[in-house]
Amino acid sequence: MNIARALTIAGSDSGGGAGIQADLKTFQELDVFGMSVITAVTAQNTQEVKSVHPVPVEGVEEQLQAIADDIHVDAVKTGMLYDEERICVIAEQIKKAGWKKVVVDPVMVATTGMSLFQKRALSALIEYMVPLATILTPNIPEAEVLTDRKIETLDDRKEAARQLVDMGAKSVIIKGGHQAEGEHVIDVFYDGESYHTFERPRVETTNTHGTGCTFASAIAANLAQGKEIFQAVEEGKAFIHTAIEHALDVGHGHGPTNHAAWRFQGK
Template sequence: MNIAQALTIAGSDNGGGAGIQADLKTFQELGVYGMTVITAIAAQNTTGVQGVFPIDYDGIVQQLDSTGADFQPRAVKTGMLYSAEIIRLVAAKCQQHSWSNLVIDPVMVAKGGAPLLQQEAVQALTQDLLPLALLITPNIPEAELLIGRSIRNLSEREEAAKQLVQMGSTYALIKGGHDPGSGMVIDVLYDGHSFHYLENLRVMTRHTHGTGCTFSAAITAELAKGSPILAAVTTARAFIQAAIEDELGFGTGHGPTNHFAYQRRQRGER
């Protein structure tokens, strides 16, 4: 049985909607064997983040090395990396273990507004990790922090994607969910030469916790299976759209998305 392997290097979300929990659920739903390196533990629920507790540096080193010594992930994604020190470590280990198909989800702020990436780590991400990336998947506020200026319209989103590719990533995907100006959500994918636009109807719901983690995990899973980048992003967009539309309704705040929804739709179930 030739099952593709994928690795997520990210934080833990005890509520199960984001972080490594969301990544593993997504990998499983898309037929990929998932592995994890945990960088931090977030204490959170749908109402917010109550605390973030980083894993000891040596513990992260050993997780990365034990994975690299015995497994062969065909794609790797990063989520919450927390500090500049951890970002530089992950960049070094990706090179040491020859991990390719790196997808960076630059997790910076939780849905409730709590910071999940220390400010000084942004520079390390752009200088050390971004040049190793196949794809980076920021939302609009994250892209603004990465490029150092505001993004007010689709044209400026395109320019931001270009700038991220110039900074080192092979592809850049600027997600449009934070743009309030349309009934459609438009994600912009730049391949270094041209733009591709993925449009979906905006779903008015508060149950969107972990959308970025789930979207990037779905892309990573499809890359691990050998899909080209545009096909991987297209499948992932359908996956997260289904997960948002078929809401679970958990919690009193920003509830998690429905990781079961895409495959249930594929089987003709709702």
């Protein structure tokens, strides 16, 4: 049986709601074979990130090389890359392997508020990863950091998306979940030629752990299956919205989205 294959390069979430665990669950639900390169091991749950233990740079490089040596990769999704040294190695290996479909989720802060990104890594992310991105998927705070500008209005989001494409990304979607108010959440997509907004009713829930990881992974899974970027994003939005609507009440903090909801509700 031939199957589309996607690789996630990210941190491990011991709580199971985000990071590598969320990515692999999403790939599985969307009928894609998932592989992983772990950049860091986190001790976290729904309430807090207790600690972060980066995988040695050599270990990250060897994981990447092992996959490149043996398994064809149809799409790549990156999440928590942690620091400048690991970013440089990852970018170099992606280029060396010739992996062309790359979803870059610029993970900086966990849902619980702890930083998952070293400050000195920002310039490396901009210089080495953004130009590799088939699509960049920041939320509003991440887009503000990347563009060094305040984002308050829809027009601000459009201008930030344009700026990020000018920085090298082939396309960008700025997620609107962090917008201050409104009954609907509006995401702004820009591919260098035209803008499109994705609007969904806001779901009143605190169980949003792993939403960014899951959305980016759904896009990567769709790209791995050969879908064009707009369709990949559109179907990714449907997947994550369904997962949030049926989020799981797990733990005592921010519970996870329901990766299996699409199988029962969305199709």
